Ligand SMILES: *[C@@H]1O[C@H](CO)[C@@H](O)[C@H](O)[C@H]1NC(C)=O
């Protein structure tokens with residue numbers, strides 16, 4: 001009888017604890033990455049009241065972002081790889097991000113290239129691998145991912161990121177440098193070939209005289 005009461009009481013206690021936890025606990029809406037619905041506008045669907053999706057959406061910060069998007073190279077050729085790093089300043093880590101490659105100044109929302117997710121880096125792909133996001137909300141200061149350019153020549157690609165400091169503080173439209181397209185070796189070879197021809201021509205002229 002005593003045992004029965006005790007187990008009933010403990011069941012009741014755990015029920016109360018569970019309700020309290022649910023009520024007080026923060027509901028992180030997207031701890032495992034940006035949702036597919038954000039593929040186009042890259043705006044986090046964070047509501048004024050985290051637990052109530054009928055409340056207005058929170059707006060991005062309008063101040064200078066704490067975060068930068070760095071690229072390993074600004075020359076990109078078809079199928080070329082670029083390492084993209086989202087870095088935080090010393091005092092503001094981030095718990096979420098969403099990164100895509102877009103054409104510079106393009107508002108069409110077209111995405112370019114594909115990302116590869118390295119699960120040890122706590123990242124996962126979205127939008128048919130044309131976007132990449134956090135796979136858990138472990139706080140971080142930098143995350144590097146690899147992007148592969150499309151197989152066809154593309155112009156003026158720029159990485160665009162949304163970075164979430166915490167549920168209420170996030171930045172959108174953080175851009176990397178613009179990548180210059182090249183068609184592979186020809187972009188480098190043409191000027192140097194031109195220079196060699198010029199030098200050869202000079203030599204010929206000197207030789208003639
Ligand atoms: C994008 O627009 C800005 C401002 O209008 C301009 O300065 C910049 O050159 C443009 N970039 C490209 C790659 O078109």
Ligand SMILES: *[C@@H]1O[C@H](CO)[C@@H](O)[C@H](O)[C@H]1NC(C)=O
Nearest residue numbers: 119120121122136138139140
């Ligand atoms: C990835 O997340 C795990 C927790 O799930 C954490 O222990 C680990 O340090 C994280 N790795 C990186 C590279 O942030």
Ligand SMILES: *[C@@H]1O[C@H](CO)[C@@H](O)[C@H](O)[C@H]1NC(C)=O
Nearest residue numbers: 085087088140141142143144
């Ligand atoms: C990334 O952040 C860690 C600390 O969080 C730091 O030790 C490391 O140097 C950083 N790497 C880069 C490339 O900034």
Ligand SMILES: *[C@@H]1O[C@H](CO)[C@@H](O)[C@H](O)[C@H]1NC(C)=O
Nearest residue numbers: 026050165166167168169170
């Ligand atoms: C986000 O960070 C700011 C500044 O540190 C803090 O005032 C705010 O309470 C935090 N919001 C959440 C939801 O953690």
